[in-house]
Amino acid sequence: MSRLIKNLALVADPWREAAAEGPLPDGDVIVPLARFTAEREALLAREGRLGVRLSPDDDPAALAGDLGHLDLVALAFPRFTDGRAYSQARLLRERLGFAGELRAVGDVLRDQLLLMARCGFDAFELRADKDPDDALGAFADYSVAYQAPVSPAPGGRV
Amino acid sequence: MYRYDQLDRTFVAERVRQFRDQVARRLDGRLTEDEFKPLRLQNGLYLQLHAYMLRVAIPYGVLSSRQLRALAAIARTYDKGYGHYTTRQNIQFNWIRLDQAADVLAALAEVEMHAIQTSGNCVRNVTTDHLAGIAPDEIADPRPYCELLRQWSTLHPEFSFLPRKFKIAVTGAEADRAAIAVHDIGLRLVLDAAGAVGFEVLVGGGLGRTPILGSVIRRFLPASDLLGYVEAILRVYNRYGRRDNIYKARIKILVKALGAEAFGRAVEAEWQAMDRDGMAIDAGMLDRVATHFAPPAYAELADAAPERAQAMREPAFARWLARNVLPHRVPCYRAVMIALKGGGAVPGDATAETMERVADLAELFSFGEIRVTHTQNLVLGxxxxxxxxxxWHALRVAGLANPVVGTVTDIIACPGLDYCALATARAIPIAQAIDAAFADVAELHDIGDLRINISGCINSCGHHHVGDIGILGVDKRGQEVYQLTLGGSSADEASLGTILGPSLPPDQVAGAVRRVVDVYMERREPGESFLALVRRLGVDAFKARVYGGLEAHAA
Known part of the structure; x- marks a missing residue:
């Protein structure tokens, strides 16, 4: 069963994660930033869609010139209490203008989903042990917010 | 004072519903304790030594009498009949049940209150001068900016999982009564040469095990840019603050590692790249919020001091006037401090009855408004x-006219090992022992201003680093012992105290304080403050007296 949430629903995930090295899977593939940097030309010339995974230490600006070629950026939550990816998400959306899929991966739990969405994430790989139906309820926790939305969302004030 | 609009009401109601669901998921096991803990902390719920403790936000320390009555009702219904005012202008209840916590939040929402972000690694309750809008030395009222910061920071999606807690304090007056130099961000309202309102911005102050005073990173920030600039500071901190070691995770460590200048440059760069216009506080937004803080309808009164005549006849009234009554910017009004101290009291504790009595008196005498001070007292402003x-007569009947504000017995103390799971030593009995040793009010008045701050562990909730006399309780091989520091101050020209000497056992602390005060009384020049004397003489002059003949524990 899929654990990928998009558009308030569980959806099939066409993407495959590639390791730091070794053969690439066919089709749509997500590579770590270091591999993208090292194999940039070959990856961009390849068939299939391309995504890049950033760790919380990575600077999203490293992708500034390439975002137009990327269909997906994955941002990692090594622990749900590590909030660096929230800033990375806003930088990608607001400063670097990334319009593709922004995916939360790692320790992704129900009670942080709405915060992620409000920072510009639009895809969520829920941690494997958690109930996806439970998690879908998170998006209805709030109908209002104090901050302006990053992507279309209920209106903010400040 | 600020009143909720539709957005605030909806938000707080949804917050209560969300937390009720989180508690249910914790109780049925869908949430583990590790997953639940940050969620409950962001609603102010701690697991302490004996029970859950709920810390309720009192935004910038302002309460209505209706809200104070609601706090009294919560104390009576859900706690053991009392609450504890904290050093960050909040109130905490010590005996809350997990399965009733959401009910308490619902009761708070009824009176436009909440417990949001009173704990956790997020932006905490913004604190300010308890005399905001009252003090004659005020440059501009900080409360509208505090409210805008409250709204901006509330469930901010980017900053809900910071490396560590984050505290902002704002002062709008010449004298700093908000201790801005010991906050993660300190904001001081200033005017530029053209008379425009702005902020001096300090970052990286804090107490705890690494006490540091904040550094100025901007001399003048136009007030309209406040939220964008604070957002830039938070973003730099969120991205680069340490997450590998809880003791190195506060922004002060990052500022120290980079240097204040380099940190300031990083903030400026972040801010310049931001949608600054989109973040600007426009005049309409400021005016809408400022309307809530319009002055009450003061009566036209003769500009006189009618209290003087009675003070001549009644020395007890005169003593109360001298310590507990402060000038107001409207000449025939006064701010009255209610000390939750002295007479064996637990510093900062108030019973439900006391809260209700104060609420009544606020309605009768002070436009129904109450302030909480970071020194754990109340103000009728x-x-x-x-x-x-x-x-005064009414307060005396209620036992609330203790004329000790700012004196040796107006002690700041954390709950300490009597309640707190982090504490290493008790704080309350030490405060009570000092209180008993200085029971003579005439003597207290003779001594004058002297701040004693007590923390029951190195986390420094009792602000011991910035007391004239600071007392830190530590555990030494299973014994509670106490380290004294002298010469701290959180006011202008803030300073951190200097350790006096080896730690003392609990039964020797009050005596040591007595000896320190004796040195002050003997050596001070006319009008010389305790702080000035310590700076003039150094701590050695005090050390000789305190340790002469005392059996000291090894430091």
Whole structure:
């Protein structure tokens, strides 16, 4: 069963994660930033869609010139209490203008989903042990917010 | 004072519903304790030594009498009949049940209150001068900016999982009563040469095990840019603050590692790249919020001091005037401090009955408004001078006219090992012992201003680093012992105290304080403050007296 949430629903995930090295899977593939940097030309010339995974230490600006070629950026939550990816998400959306899929991966739990969405994430790989139906309820926790939305969302004030 | 609009009401109601669901998921096991803990902390719920403790936000320390009555009702219904005012202008209840916590939040929402972000690694309750809008030395009222910061920071999606907690304090007056130099961000309202309102911005102050005073990173920030600039500071901190070691995770460590200048440059760069216009506080937004803080309808009164005549006849009233009554920017009004101290009291504790009595008196004498100070006292901020005598009588009957504000017995103390799971030593009995040793009010007045701050562990909730006399309780091989520091101050020209000497056992602390005060009384020049004397003589002059003949524990 899929654990990928998009558009308030569980959806099939066409993407495959590639390791730091070794053969690439066919089709749509997500590579770590270091591999993208090292194999940039070959990856961009390849068939299939391309995504890049950033760790919380990575600077999203490293992708500034390439975002137009990327269909997906994955941002990692090594622990749900590590909030660096929230800033990375806003930088990608607001400063670097990334319009593709922004995916939360790692320790992704129900009670942080709405915060992620409000920072510009639009895809969520829920941690494997958690109930996806439970998690879908998170998006209805709030109908209002104090901050302006990053992507279309209920209106903010400040 | 600020009143909720539709957005605030909806938000707080949804917050209560969300937390009720989180508690249910914790109780049925869908949430583990590790997953639940940050969620409950962001609603102010701690697991302490004996029970859950709920810390309720009192935004920038302002309460209505209706809200104070609601706090009294919560104390009576859900706690053991009392609450504890904290050093960050909040109140905490010590005996809350997990399965009733959401009910308490619902009761708070009824009176436009909440417990959001009173704990956790997020932006905490913004604190300010308890005399905001009252003090004659005020440059501009900080409360509208505090409210805008409250709204901006509330469930901010980017900053809900910071490396560590984050505390902002704002002062709008010449004298700093908000301790801005010991906050993660300190903001001081200033005017530029053209008279425009702005902020001096300090970052990286804090107490805890690494006490540091904040550094100025901007001399003048136009007030309209406040939210964008604070957002830039938070973003730099969120991205680069340490997450590998809880003791190195506060922004002060990052500022120290980079240097204040380099940190300031990083903030400026972040801010310049931001949608600054989109973040600007426009005049309409500021005006809408500022309307809530318009002055109450002061009566036209003769500009006189009617209390003086009675003070001549009644020395006890005169003593109360001298310590507990402060000038107001409207000449015939006064601010009246209610000390939750002395007479064996636990510093900062108030019973439900006391809260209700204060709420009544606020309605009768002070436009129904109450302030909480970071020194754990209450203020009735707008009392007509000709009502002072009547108010004093009423406070005396209620046992709330103890004329000790700012004196040796107006002690700041954390709950310590009597309640707190982090504490290493008790703080309350030490405060009570000092209180008993200085029971003579005439003597207290003779000594004058002297701040004693007590923390029951190195986390420094009792602000011991910035007391004239600071007392830190530590555990040494299973024994509670206490380290004294002298010469700290959180006011202008803030300074951190210097350790006096080896730690003392609990039964010797009050005696040591007595000896320190004796040195002050013997050596001070006319008008010389305790702080000035310590700076002039150094701590050695005090050390000789305190340790002469004392059996000291090894430091």
């Amino acid at each position: 707008h009392v007509a001078a000709h009502d002072l005598a009547a108010l």
